[in-house]
Amino acid sequence: MNAALKRFRIVAWIVGTFLILLMFVAMPLKYLAHNDTMVSVISPIHGLCYMVYLVLAFHLAQQAGWKFWPQTVGLMLGGTVPIASFFVERWAHRRILEEHPQAADPKVRTEEPV
Incomplete structure (x- = not known):
């Protein structure tokens, strides 16, 4: 699940960045x-990245064991509203770490060793 989460997080940032560029630079x-x-x-570019985002979001939600409605659909719609993908990515990351602590990156330590 760690790999799926990492892939989703990267693509969520890429989709969000391209959507912001599209809506606030290119469209004006x-x-x-x-x-x-x-x-x-x-x-x-945004369209292609969003298709990849949809696949990765669905895959992540399936691995996390989330219901199709509203978690999976909400996750997948995160790339359609400017800046929403950043919030959805953060929400998904926190929720997966709460539900599946083994998904935490073993290289990153959040606590000091005792």
Whole structure:
């Protein structure tokens, strides 16, 4: 589960970043400056990354044993609203670590050894 969580977290950040770029940089350039170059570049990248995000979110939810509604659907919709993927990623990370402590990265120690 650690690998699935790590993959999801990385893709969630990539999807969130490209969606922010699309909505707050490329779209204003398209409609205010009549320049759709950035939209034509960023939009397909975000679309491809979002498809990967959907697959990884579904896989992570299945491994975590979450119900399809609302956990899995909520996780999958996280990449559709600007900045939501960052919050959904953090929520999923915390929840998985609570439910499956073995998913914690063994290289990262949260407590000092006694």
